[in-house]
Amino acid sequence: MASLSAAQAGAYPCGVEGSARVADGGVGAALRRLRTAAGLTQEGLAQRAGLSVRAVSDTERGLRTRLYPGTTARLAEALGLTGPDRERFAAVAHGVPASQGSVSTLVPLPRPASALVGRESDLAGLVGLLTGPDARLVTLTGPGGVGKTRLALAAAAACAASFPEGAAFVQLAGCRDTQAAGLAVATAVGANPAHGTVADLVCEAIGTRRMLVVCDTFEGVLEAAAILSEALRRCPGVVFLATSRSPLRLVAERLVRVGPLDAAAAAQLFRARAATVRPGVDLSAAEPLIADICECVQRIPLALELAAARVAHLQLADLRDRLSAQLGVLTGGPVDDDERHRTLEATVAWSSGLLDDAGREALAHLSVFDGWTLAGAAAALGRDPLPAVSALVDQSLAFVPDPAAAHGRYRMLDAVREFGSARLAAAGALGEARDRHADWFLAGAEASAGAMRHAGQREAHREAAADLGNLRLAFRHFEDSRRGTDALRLATALWMFWLWQGGFSEGRAWFRAALAATQGAAVRDADPSLAARARWGAGWLAYHQGDWAEARVHAAELARLAEGSEDTVEQRSALTLRGMLALADRRLPDAAHLLAEALAAARRLVPADPWILAVSTLNDGAGLTHTGWLDAAARRFAEARDLFAGLGDETYRARALRHLAAVRLLTGELASAERLLEESLAAETDAADQWGLAETLSGMAHAAASAHDARRAGALEARAGVVRHGLGVAQHPFDAILAERHLGPLRGSEEFMAGWAEGREEGGLVPAITPQ
Structure with missing residues (x-):
């Protein structure tokens, strides 16, 4: 069975170089490799270490991502680890992955394209400042091109040992206000700004961890320094290293002027x-x-x-x-x-x-991109871009992506981008270039929306994530140029991406801005289905964050649009959203009726839409489950599982497996439920689906409760809460109703609360969540 990575399980790892014996994959993978190398079974290791077999098994499967110091010491002794190997295993057991390649909730430091030259004394002085007892905020100041970013990255790498919880990187060059900068900082440190202020979530994500946060290109959003100020006040272990052409003007700031080389x-x-x-x-x-x-x-x-x-x-x-x-x-x-x-x-x-005319044109028109592919460059230039792009690379005006990178982009330094954009503006061509850029990424987003439902969905999501900077630029351009309908099209195309990426708050902000900038009738005239699709996407983003009030607003508008439409998809969508809100309100018969009607509508679609049919089948099973029709619900979930498998949609196939497991628990088939949950867990691990992981952990908590293991139920439910909290999502009502049934009698018991405390610590020490 596939193990969970530390990031999937909700921990907050960092990048620390490790040995070959303790390699990637978190403590579970490390323990499995070390046990196998020692020639031990799980039972043999458990006996040597004085632990239960369940403890060893859960750790290796990734259900524990951190171990208590005593447990770590016993395992290290039983495995015969000494010296550096023992230290590295202890680091992994405490949530620090053993390799830079491990998946991390921190945005990692970029890898510089070349070695730092001629800054040895500057580097030594900066490392001394950052590792000193009074270091809290160090700001590198100086003009563009002087090497502030390169020096900051070298210093961060050089003092990694002083920051055992890792280093995060924040690129602020594309941010134009405090909110955008706050979102960037929050994302970099592993938070998702869903509830409360951005500053609160940043501080909560950092907590007491001893970590370094590198904030690059701060001069455009100096007002966002207030977020750093709050973090410095509330998080005693964090140190910020900023690069900026201007000081941040905070009390804790130590300024370091970076000048020309000697x-x-x-x-x-x-x-x-x-x-x-x-x-x-x-x-x-x-x-x-x-x-x-x-x-x-x-x-x-x-x-x-x-x-x-x-x-x-x-x-x-x-x-x-x-x-x-x-x-x-x-x-x-x-x-x-x-x-x-x-x-x-x-x-x-x-x-x-020194470039020819084609090269100068490419420099100007590609300066509006936040990184580009050759396909994007061809759209901007209207011809084969390779000769001109090669000339830019040859002249060191652009940098070629890593040949091994799956989603690499050609990039320019900010100073070169500024130069190119200024030349476009002087020629009166900047608006036209930004139009082409925004239109290209809108078309790509709309094309990828369908791909996110089928085989290859993981690749489609990653491609969108690689172009997130460009998508943000496109959305801002649509706003600035009063192209509200196009802004709404872009927000609508990306709603499933925001679900996958965990960017609920940003996605909802896009919808609010775009809907406010458009008139319903005008949108309806331009694209008869756009208004309905927008309300559908906006409604789901609000729903999954537990904002029932806003979801009801979108559901009511969607129902109004569907009532005046002959579009069966719109009618099905309106019924579905209303049915899910009825489930949230615990109006279970209403929910079952509405979701059954939605399935009937999906079956009437001509031509048929297999994905809509699969989702509607899954949803109908949810209504049947909570109105007691368990055999019928099981048939629906099995049918949905097979439909999603045929489409290659592993994310939703795993959801169907989880729902089928829930029915098996309700009918007393514990062993079958556990097998289905393990299969779901493997699919989520392959798809890097943290949202699904939270739901499966909850399902496993319910199974543990059915097996009368209150401590394990508490630990698993706490871990699920940590993951949901990190993503900024509420527990789905389908699972919340089941939790009331399975876990309600256990909550408050000594065993459940002991497990809850253990699961919260292993999941990342998130202090703000409590058993619901």
Whole structure:
């Protein structure tokens, strides 16, 4: 059976380098490998360690992601672990995965494309500051292109041992207000802003953990420093490292000015980068020329890198002469502007000037992207983009994605993007370029909406996640350009993505803004089904967060639209949402009636929609379950399972398995229910479905209660609550009704509460949730 990763189980791991003996996959996978290597069965290890076989089995299956220190010590002794291996196992047992490759709820530090050159003393000083006893907030300031981000990443990596709970990375360049910045910080530290303020959720996610949070490009959202201030006040173990062209102006802030490289370091960087474009070239006799070149660009690292790229085409003397002449023309900016920034802009301009017309056009039009694929570049340029993109890469104006990355994107540095966008604006073409960009991603989102229901759904979700920055830019452009209908189309296309990604709050904010910007009649005229589909998506996002009031508003509007429509899908959708709200209200006969009508409507669809039929079959089973028609419910769930399997929808197949297990528990078939739950768990692990994981953990808690194991029931239900809390979702009413039946008699008992405390700790120490 597949084991759960630490992130799936709700823990908060970080990236720490480990050994081959204790590898990826969390404590469960590590324990299984070590036990197998020692030639022990689960029973043999349990006997040696003085533990129950269930404790070993649950750990290996991923139902425990953290172990108590005493349990860890007994297992390490029984496995014969000593020295570093014992220490690494202890780290994994306490929630720290043994490899950078482990799945993490923290946004990891990006891997720099090249080694840091010429900043040894700066790096040592920064690491000393970050690991000092008084460090809380360190801000690297300086102009664009001076290397703040690169130095911050090197420092974060160098002091990893001082932050055992890990390091998170927040990119703020695309954020334009405090709310967006807060969402970015919350996501990076493993929170999902669903209820309460963003600051509260950030602080709750960090808690007392000793961790480092790197916040890059803070200057555009300085007002968001209030979130950091609150976290510094409430979270004693967190240290923030920010990069910004301006100070954050907080009491705890220690400013570190990052300036140009000194002469020796600048020459070192130039030589290193020149060697990558002309391997084997001997520059030992060219020190004076190199020194002149470094001074021409005032020793700014980005400018040096751009200049070094010219070595592929120019002799050093020609490079120096061209730089001197060009920069002399292009540095005549405002006298009160930062001279280094003027020089950097001039260097980018000079590099752009070496491109042909097609290359310059590509630089400008691709600057509106937050990373791009070749397909996206072709849409922006209207032709095969590879020659122009290759020229940008050759000139160090763009960076090629990692060849092994499944969803890699070509990217530009922010300074290059700013330059390109400024040139578009000066030519009066910025709006048109943003239109093409937004239209491309709207079309892609609408095309992928169907793919998220079929085989390949995991890939479709990951593709959307890789382009989330671009999707946000597109939505903002639709808002700014008063294209409300297109904003609504984009929000509607992505509602299932937000469910999968856990971005309920952001998805609901998009719907609210887009619905407010559109008139119902106008939307209806432009796209007869858009208004109904929007209410359907918005209603489900609200429903799954337990916001019944807002879900009822969308359900009522959907019912009104369906009443005046001959569209069977709209009628089925309205019945379904009303039925699920009746289930939430515990109006069980009404729920069963409405969901049965929805299934009948789904069966009338011509042509048939297999996914809608499968979901309606599943929903009808839910109504039958809670009105006592258990045999009929079991048939519905089995039918839905097979329909989803035929579609390749593993996410919903796992849900059908869970629902079928619930019926088996109600009919007293405990062993059958446990087998179905294990099968569901394996499917969720393969699909990285944390939402489904929470539901399966609840189902396993109900099974434990049926087996009269109150302690285990409490632990599993607490773990389910931790995962739901992290995603920002409420327990589905289908499961909540079952929980009242199975767990209600146990709540408050000493055994259940002891298990609850254990499960909460193993799931990530979330203090705010209590048994419901």
